[in-house]
Amino acid sequence: MRSLFEQVVECCGLAPAFARKLIQEACERSGVSPPDAMTPAELIRSLPHIRQALAVFLDPREVALKTAAMRALVKGSWPSMPAVAAPDASQEIRTAQEEPKARSSS
Structure with a gap:
């Protein structure tokens, strides 16, 4: 069976090697190491x-779909975990005008 990390990489819909690196770096920023041993909570x-990370390469709607698919991985296996509920729309889909505020200008 594929690891949770591998399933998350697949959900990205990006080239596998690129998606693997992107997810690995995002996990490291979250303190999840090693990512290939990722737990549902992580x-x-x-x-x-x-x-x-996905917002750099995908439009907001695609990001929302990809992260919803990732939450579904957890919900399918661990339905009692309270954190699998989708964040409110203001967190999930940001407009293009809001994105620069979240990024560093350096």
Whole structure:
């Protein structure tokens, strides 16, 4: 069976090697190391960083779909985990005008 990390990489819909590196870096920023041993709770903790990383390459709607698929991985296996609920729309889908505020200008 594929690891949770591998399933998350697959959810990205990006080239596998690129998606692997992107998710690995997002996990490291979340304190999830090693990412290939990711637990459901660690995935939930990493989602904000994953969402931010994906937003560089995908439009907001695609990011929302990809992260929803990632939450579904957890919900399918661990339905009682309270953190799998989708964040409110203001967190999930940011407008293009809001994105620069979240990024560093350096």
